[in-house]
Amino acid sequence: MKTKKSLVTDWLNTGSGKSLIQIMSVMIFFAVWQLGAELGFVSEFLIGTPEGIWKRFVVSILDFSLFIDTGYTLWEALLGFVIGTIIGTAIGLYLWYSKWAAQITEPFIVALNSVPKIALAPIILLWFGTGLGAKVVLVVSMTAIIALIAAHQATKDADKDLQSLLFSMGGTKHQIFFEVIIPSSMPAIISNFRINVGFGLVGAVVGEFISSKAGLGHMIYNASSLYELNSVWVGLFMLMIVGFLLYHAIDALENFMFPWRIDSGRTQIRM
């Protein structure tokens, strides 16, 4: 017979039980923060309070500024991510096709990869101005090289036996490229989107830090120079939400694109 205690622990092990524990832990975190601020342990001026953040959040929703800023940053990040990924992936795949091109471009790839792309931000703003274009170019510069390297590596990892099989059937290089190399590279390429979409947000926000008229980076930078910590938090939480949604959008894209992949299980084995 089950005891009352084991019934509770059993329920806590179910999906909804786990969600409850997680929600509770977040709520306790904010409660402690709020209480700390009210009792004077936490500086409202330097750190902000959950209550203040919430008020600021409601205000910026009501005057639409939060939507505008979020939309601005999201658009810069997505546009740059898409362009950068397409360019990088296309070149990375092409480098399989042409050994000659691969040899010529290798030093440039190594050099570009070694530079932290964020260091290019000041010149990019110098060249492309302070508008949307500059941020998109910055994001492209960050994501393209990563997509290129991921795609090129994926082509090298493509199953040699499948290539041999197709060749023995009389397949041409062109057919091997389209039937083996590209499909077998796709999972690694898409999986890399997760990293790159994050870089997209980094590029957009840093671009806005340097010079901008709108966007979450703009909002965070301005608010922090005015010591409006609650506004800074609103911006950060929005970035968190955007990052989270983009990450899961890529999960959905993966499930949609690779129906042939059986779930090898993300859950850990029981230990």
Next chain:
Amino acid sequence: MPTPHHIGLNIKMSDKSIQLSISGIHKSFNSKSGPVEVLSGLTFDVHEQDFVSIIGPSGCGKSTIFNIIAGLLEADQGSLIYRGEKTSSLRGRIGYMMQKDLLFPWKTVLENVLLGLKVRGEDGPNAVDMAREYLSTFGLSGFEKSYPQTLSGGMRQRVALIRTLLMDPDILLLDEPFSALDYQTRLYLESVLLEAVATFKKTVILVTHDIDEAVALSKRVVALSGRPTTVKNVHQIDIERSTPIDARAHKNFSEYFNLLCSELDIQTRKDA
């Protein structure tokens, strides 16, 4: 329409004629300690509608021969003569099957079996109908839209066999195709293979490390020496068989088995 008399005559004629001559093939590979000679003047013939097994000690270059025939490797010396004509390889005319089923994981069963025809640009509606027919003959109807990862090992190897047969290759190259399967599945697939080969009148070259399998399936067995590899002997296997299980029950089976074991210096009777 050919009369039975004609068919009989054709088989008799084709039994004698040579389809593929492998003649004086040499192949070396570079290793850290210099070139290693793997094949040293390998020579043997494959008849029309033959079933030849190649056995030999491990590492003797059995797969290398296949790679040369398939055009994946170039021989250093020697030649392939196909129906009287010298050729560099039989690329595009052979069906290659390996221990790994080499199904494309992102293609469905139907797309996988059509692959060879797609490469040739012959994957029209007729090909699809034929593929469905083959799938149902081999007990795979209903799985056309499944992905390979959802199938069992035996089913996957059957899909690979259908892919090979659909291309209507001149010669099937089978490189230990069943060695990763359990014994029951293997016996079953061996009989599927024998039946398919008889039905479609194909020539088969089978590489195997399994003497039992070689005797049960083949008309002839080529025994190779260790590296650098040459042909030690070619044995005619005179066993009337309808299935591989029949063959194993045949009175001459163990005689051939022991003969080939001694050929490969495997001790079967005395203590080692």
